[in-house]
Amino acid sequence: MLHLTLFLFFGAICVAGAVNLLVQRHPINSALSLVAVMASLAAEYLLLGAEFVAAVQVIVYAGAIMVLFVFTIMLLNAGEEERSKGSRVAILLGIPGVAIGGVLVAWTLLRHSNTAAVPMFALPGDPRAIARLLFHDFLLPFEVTSILILIAIMGAVVLASKPEAVARGPKRED
């Protein structure tokens, strides 16, 4: 009962945030509703017992990636969206299309709704157990993703720097 109430509460916040992201015209409001979605998803992960994943979701996703989005919106001074012909066509075709897909998925899922119930804190994901898996069985993907992040950092620095700064080379330190 408690599990269902909490799940529905945080699920409602998730869905409200997702719908608000679509409805808002200014990107900063969409960004903040996405932060609300991520925070309530962290609460959902806690309900399933994945405590380390929930903490990392808050630190990495809501606390770093979304800050990056908010920075970009502030730097580029993004304004409200205008309506254009392309957007009207997309709304006309997109909403019915996704609605049909969504109804199909929901109908298939609820038809088999006699799947087993997931109890609260079903799989305790404490840091020790996750570390054991991450550094033994999944060591190769771990190292590969760290190299991926390094490449992404270098690419982002080069792409976002001003063109003449890259051409001139490193500045002399004073």
Place this chain on the structure above:
Amino acid sequence: MSITTFAIISIIKSIAVIFVLLTAVAYSVWLERKVSARIQNRWGPTRVGPFGLLQPLADGIKFIFKEDLTQPYVYKTLYIASPIIAVVFAITAISVIPFGNSITIGSITTPLQITDLNIGLLVVLGITSMGVYGVALAGWSSNSKYSLLGGLRASAQMISYEISLGLSLIPVLILAGSFSLRDIVNSQRHLHWNFFYIPFGTIAFFIYLISAYAETNRTPFDLPEAESELVAGYHTEYSAMKFAMFFMAEYANMVTVACLSTLLFFGGWLGPVFGPPIVQSLLPVLWFCLKVFFFMFLYVWVRWTLPRFRYDQLMAFGWKVLLPMAIANLVATALVVAWRA
């Protein structure tokens, strides 16, 4: 312990801790004014109450009665929400900080902590990560040059130093073996404080201290709010109660950093304990408060002694010096601990 007893005790503990935290925030302002005055060879507040001890009360009343200017060109919702976000995240971090061992009143034994999560340190790091939003949105929603530049600079500085902050705490985790703050303190018994773990604990402590000073926007890293640089940075356009909330958020962050420093490096509440059981429960709290007071004094001392960094020097220091040092310290600690095991 039944669920209602647990709920009532938790509510009482939360109210008590928040009350103590807000009082500590108010009196850290008094501490700053007094210590800075003595460093500058003057008196500081002396008129309101003995030794100026009622000065925070007078300041609070002044803030409530000040005119609340609201410019017409701000983004209303975010302008009002930013100080609230800043204060909420600053105060929430105190919920996992332990003040002492358990206390027994009548038949109820409860730990001196609002909640002991076994990912407590990660929760504190997550909350400080979310605290960047208050600063960034305040700067942006004020719709003015100084605020936007100050907000961008402050939040860029905060997210840059978050990395070395987190990395400098990992050696502590390696030595303690758990994310729970209570377990980390308990692993420092018998004067095995992490600060005395030469050289890695000491290096980790200094990296943590420098990163935390930058994270809380305090001198020598307070360019975003320095008066001579950017008027007042991200809180230029705020007045009265909203400005007071930013002020409270900054000092509450300072208190959190001071608490974490004592818990992770200086043994938390560990100290000589003697006497009857009720004294034995409260004496650790006294040791904890003394250590936290020392760190607050250190904050104020550093502020009024050192000049401030220029912004590019600040960012270069964070990325090119502190981050490699934190990573090297982490690798060295891991190697030494693995070799000894």
Place this chain on the structure above:
Amino acid sequence: MVPLSYYLLLSGILFGCGVLGFLIKRNIITIFMSIELMLNGVNLSFVAFAAHWHALSGQIFVFFVMVVAAAEAAVGLAIIIAVYRTRETLNVDQVNLLKL
């Protein structure tokens, strides 16, 4: 006790909202945020299935999804800044010529 299908339904709704945002929005930053919303929906179904099958590797995979999302957000936002510098617009409808 919450049936597994409820978690999958929530994950599907989030993913559907992400797809919808990707299709109907014209601001490039909002399109990127819809991609992040899709990734979050997928993360939720990973964690739900990990709890269902008692396999901790589901939670490990969430880390890799987060890392990839972070890398993609960093590079994507850098590209947006580079495009904004030359074309002065964030509207995807107006970035339709290879020549400026």
